[in-house]
Amino acid sequence: MQAAKLIIDIETIGHDFDSFDSATQDNLTRWIKQESETDEEYQIALQNLKDGLGFSPLTGEIVAIGVYDYHQEKGVVYFQAPESSLTETVEGNFTYKPMSEPAMLDAFWKGALKYQHFITFNGRQFDAPFLSLRSAVHNIRPTKDLNRARYLYQMSPDAIHIDLLDQLSFYGAVRRKGTLHLYTRAMGIKSPKTGELEGDQVGEFFKQKKYLEIAKYNAGDLIATAELYKRWENFLRF
Numbered sequence: 001m002q003a004a005k006l007i008i009d010i011e012t013i014g015h016d017f018d019s020f021d022s023a024t025q026d027n028l029t030r031w032i033k034q035e036s037e038t039d040e041e042y043q044i045a046l047q048n049l050k051d052g053l054g055f056s057p058l059t060g061e062i063v064a065i066g067v068y069d070y071h072q073e074k075g076v077v078y079f080q081a082p083e084s085s086l087t088e089t090v091e092g093n094f095t096y097k098p099m100s101e102p103a104m105l106d107a108f109w110k111g112a113l114k115y116q117h118f119i120t121f122n123g124r125q126f127d128a129p130f131l132s133l134r135s136a137v138h139n140i141r142p143t144k145d146l147n148r149a150r151y152l153y154q155m156s157p158d159a160i161h162i163d164l165l166d167q168l169s170f171y172g173a174v175r176r177k178g179t180l181h182l183y184t185r186a187m188g189i190k191s192p193k194t195g196e197l198e199g200d201q202v203g204e205f206f207k208q209k210k211y212l213e214i215a216k217y218n219a220g221d222l223i224a225t226a227e228l229y230k231r232w233e234n235f236l237r238f
Contacts, residue, residue: 003160005070006115007229009221010127011079011214013203014053014060028059054203055126057133063206065104065131066218067111068226070119076111077218078104081211089212094219096212102138109135109143117160118146119229121180121221124163164228167236180224189227192220 017025028049036042054060068075074093081098088097099107108131112118120127128146135142144159150171152160169177181193197205197217205214 002071003116004114005117005119006112007066007068007070007075007119007222007226008123008127009066009120009218009225010062010130011064011066011202011218012054012057012060012130013063013206014050014055017050017053020059051200051203057130057137061101062104062130062134063101063202063211064214064218065108066215066222067108068219068222070117070226070229075219075222077215077222078107079211079215079218080104080206081209084209084211086211091216094216096215096219098211101134102140105131105135105138105140109140112142112144115144116158117162118144119162119164119225121183121225121228122163122165124150124161124166128161162229164225164232167232168228180221180228183228184224187228187231189224189231192217192224 017028020028029046032042032045032049036045062080064077064079066075066077074095076095076097078097078099080101084098086098088095090096097107123146132142132147145156146159146161148159148161149155150166152162155161164183165177166172168183179193181191183189184191197210197213202214202217
C-alpha cells in the first residue's frame, strides 16, 4: 500500500516589538546593544531584529498553513484574515479557508493523522518546530512528531519527515545549501518566488490586509515543493 504523502508550508509574521514588555525587549536587544559601537549601528541592528521577529514562534505567529496531498494533487490553505469579509473559496486544485491561528493548527493536526510521509523545504529547522511550539502556545497537542529525528532511517514509519533542503544538500555536505528558488530554477521548475510577494514581505502584506494574496503565495510554494520532491524521489532517492 502506497504511503499517503502531505506537502507542508507555512507563512509567519512577527509581533509588534512595541507590544512586548520591557523585560522581553531587553532580552531581545541585549546582544545588539553589546555589539553595536555607535547609535547608528544599533538602530540598523534593531530594525533587522524587528524585521526578523517572524522567524521565531516565541516572537511571531503563523498566518497561513498550506497542505497539499501529493497523490491526489489537491491542497488546502488555512489562513488568517482578521476583520475581513473573506469566506472559504475554491480556486483550481486549492481550497482557501480563513480562520484563526488556533483553528488552523487544530485543523492541520487533525488532517495530519491521515498521512505517513510529510514533505517540506527547510521544514526540520523551521516549519515543524514552529508548528509544534505555536500549538503548545494554544494548548493544542500535535498528532505527529515531525521533529523526532534528522535522518530518514531514524524516523517513525507513521511520521517520516522528508526535508528536501536536507536531502538535496546531502545533510549539509554541499558548500552552499541553496534556497527553494535556486533549486527550482536549476531543475527547470516554476519558482513561486518570482511574483509580487516574497517570503520576507508577508508581514507587510498582512498589515495591508492582503490575506488571500498570502494564501495563494503559500499555494505556489506547495506546488513547487511537490515538483521538487518528485525530482528527488525519481532521481536522487536510494
